Amino acid sequence: xxxxxxxxxxxxxxxxxxxxxxxxxxxxxxxxxxxxxxxxxxxxxxxxxxxxxxxxxxxxxxxxxxxxxxxxxxxxxxxxxxxxxxxxxxxxxxxxxxxxxxxxxxxxxxxxxxxxxxxxxxxxxxxxxxxxxxxxxxxxxxxxxxxxxxxxxxxxxxxxxxxxxxxxxxxxxxxxxxxxxxxxxxxxxxxxxxxxxxxxxxxxxxxxxxxxxxxxxx
Amino acid sequence: xxxxxxxxxxxxxxxxxxxxxxxxxxxxxxxxxxxxxxxxxxxxxxxxxxxxxxxxxxxxxxxxxxxxxxxxxxxxxxxxxxxxxxxxxxxxxxxxxxxxxxxxxxxxxxxxxxxxxxxxxxxxxxxxxxxxxxxxxxxxxxxxxxxxxxxxxxxxxxxxxxxxxxxxxxxxxxxxxxxxxxxxxxxxxxxxxxxxxxxxxxxxxxxxxxxxxxxxxx
Numbered sequence: 001x002x003x004x005x006x007x008x009x010x011x012x013x014x015x016x017x018x019x020x021x022x023x024x025x026x027x028x029x030x031x032x033x034x035x036x037x038x039x040x041x042x043x044x045x046x047x048x049x050x051x052x053x054x055x056x057x058x059x060x061x062x063x064x065x066x067x068x069x070x071x072x073x074x075x076x077x078x079x080x081x082x083x084x085x086x087x088x089x090x091x092x093x094x095x096x097x098x099x100x101x102x103x104x105x106x107x108x109x110x111x112x113x114x115x116x117x118x119x120x121x122x123x124x125x126x127x128x129x130x131x132x133x134x135x136x137x138x139x140x141x142x143x144x145x146x147x148x149x150x151x152x153x154x155x156x157x158x159x160x161x162x163x164x165x166x167x168x169x170x171x172x173x174x175x176x177x178x179x180x181x182x183x184x185x186x187x188x189x190x191x192x193x194x195x196x197x198x199x200x201x202x203x204x205x206x207x208x209x210x211x212x213x214x215x216x217x218x
Numbered sequence: 219x220x221x222x223x224x225x226x227x228x229x230x231x232x233x234x235x236x237x238x239x240x241x242x243x244x245x246x247x248x249x250x251x252x253x254x255x256x257x258x259x260x261x262x263x264x265x266x267x268x269x270x271x272x273x274x275x276x277x278x279x280x281x282x283x284x285x286x287x288x289x290x291x292x293x294x295x296x297x298x299x300x301x302x303x304x305x306x307x308x309x310x311x312x313x314x315x316x317x318x319x320x321x322x323x324x325x326x327x328x329x330x331x332x333x334x335x336x337x338x339x340x341x342x343x344x345x346x347x348x349x350x351x352x353x354x355x356x357x358x359x360x361x362x363x364x365x366x367x368x369x370x371x372x373x374x375x376x377x378x379x380x381x382x383x384x385x386x387x388x389x390x391x392x393x394x395x396x397x398x399x400x401x402x403x404x405x406x407x408x409x410x411x412x413x414x415x416x417x418x419x420x421x422x423x424x425x426x427x428x429x430x431x432x433x434x435x436x
Contacts, residue, residue: 189414196414201394201395207390210353214360218357
C-alpha cells in the first residue's frame with residue numbers, strides 16, 4: 001500500500017487530483033486501473049451515475065449510481081455533472097459533488113472515461129486533472145487482445161478495431177503517454193505519474209506559512 | 219540502475235529533459251543529487267564553466283570547465299550560455315552546447331543551481347526544464363545541519379541561516395516541492411518526478427507516425 005503523504009508535515013496538506021486513464025479498448029487499461037486501485041489506497045474509482053435500469057447483479061454505488069431519468073435531466077440542468085453523455089437512450093455522467101469532496105480532502109480520484117468525457121472534464125477540472133493515454137505496443141497486439149476477449153465474428157472484431165482507431169486519434173489531447181508492452185511496467189509508470197503529481201507545488205496547501213516559519217526560525 | 223526507455227518501441231524516441239534541484243544549503247540537496255546520479259544512468263550532472271583558476275585537486279571537465287576570462291566574456295557575448303553569473307571576480311555558467319546535445323539525444327541533465335540560475339535557465343529551456351525545490355523538514359533540522367557541517371562560529375552559522383532564508387523565499391517559482399524528512403524517501407520522489415516527466419507526450423518523438431501505423435493496421 002502506498003500512503004503518499006507520509007513525508008508532509010502536519011501543517012502542509014495536499015489537494016487531491018483527478019487521474020484520467022483513456023485508451024482504445026484492448027490496450028490494457030482495465031488491468032492497469034485494477035492494479036492501481038489495489039496498490040494505492042489514496043485513490044478511488046469515480047462511480048458514474050446513469051439513468052438506465054439496474055441489471056441483475058449490479059450494485060448501487062459500486063457499479064453505478066442509478067438515477068431516474070427525470071432526476072438525471074434535472075441534475076444536467078443544474079450543472080451538477082463534471083461530464084455526461086447520452087448513449088442510445090440512456091444518460092451516463094460524473095456527479096461533481098462526490099468528486100470535489102474527495103479532491104478537497106486530499107484524496108485522488110481515478111476516471112475510466114473516453115476522450116469525449118475527458119474533454120468535458122478538462123474544461124471543468126483544469127489543474128486538478130491529469131490525463132494519461134495508454135497505447136497498445138503494436139497493431140498485432142491490439143488485434144490479438146480484441147480477438148482473445150471473446151469469440152466474436154471477424155466483422156465484430158473489425159468493428160471494434162475501427163472504434164479503436166477512432167479513439168487512438170485523440171492521444172494528442174493527453175498529458176502523458178504510456179505504451180503498454182508490459183502490464184507491471186505500465187502500472188509502475190502510472191504510480192510514478194501519481195507520485196510526481198502529488199509533489200506539485202500548486203497542489204500543496206500551507207506552504208507559504210510553512211516556509212515563513214522556516215525563515216523566522218520556528 | 220534505471221533504464222527509462224525500455225518500454226518505448228524503436229520508432230518512438232524521447233527528448234531529454236533538464237532537471238533543476240535547488241534548496242537552501244543544509245536541506246540535503248547534495249546527498250539527493252549524488253544518489254540520483256548513482257542510481258539512474260540516463261541522467262548526468264551539468265558541468266559548469268568558470269573563469270577562475272583551477273585549484274589543486276580540481277579536474278578539468280569533472281569539477282568545472284576552466285576557461286580563460288577573455289574566452290568566457292566572448293562566450294557571453296555570443297550567447298553561448300544557458301545561464302551565467304559573476305560571483306566576486308569570477309564568472310560561472312552553463313555552456314549551452316553540451317547540454318542541448320544531450321537533451322536532443324534523449325539524455326537528461328541534472329543542474330545544481332540556485333534560484334537566479336534557474337530563472338535564467340527557465341527563460342531559455344522552456345518545456346525542457348523541470349524544477350524541484352527541496353525544503354528542510356523544520357527550522358531546527360536546518361540549523362542542526364548547518365552547524366554539523368563544520369565547526370564555525372555562531373556568527374558564521376547565523377550568516378548561513380540568513381542566506382538560507384533568502385533562498386527559501388524563492389520556493390514558489392518551482393514546479394515540484396519535496397520536504398526532505400528522509401533522504402531515501404526524497405530520492406524516491408525525485409525518481410518518480412523523472413519517471414513521470416519522461417512519459418510526457420510532448421517529450422516523445424515519433425508518436426504521430428506510431429499511432430498512424432496502429433490505426434492503419436501495421
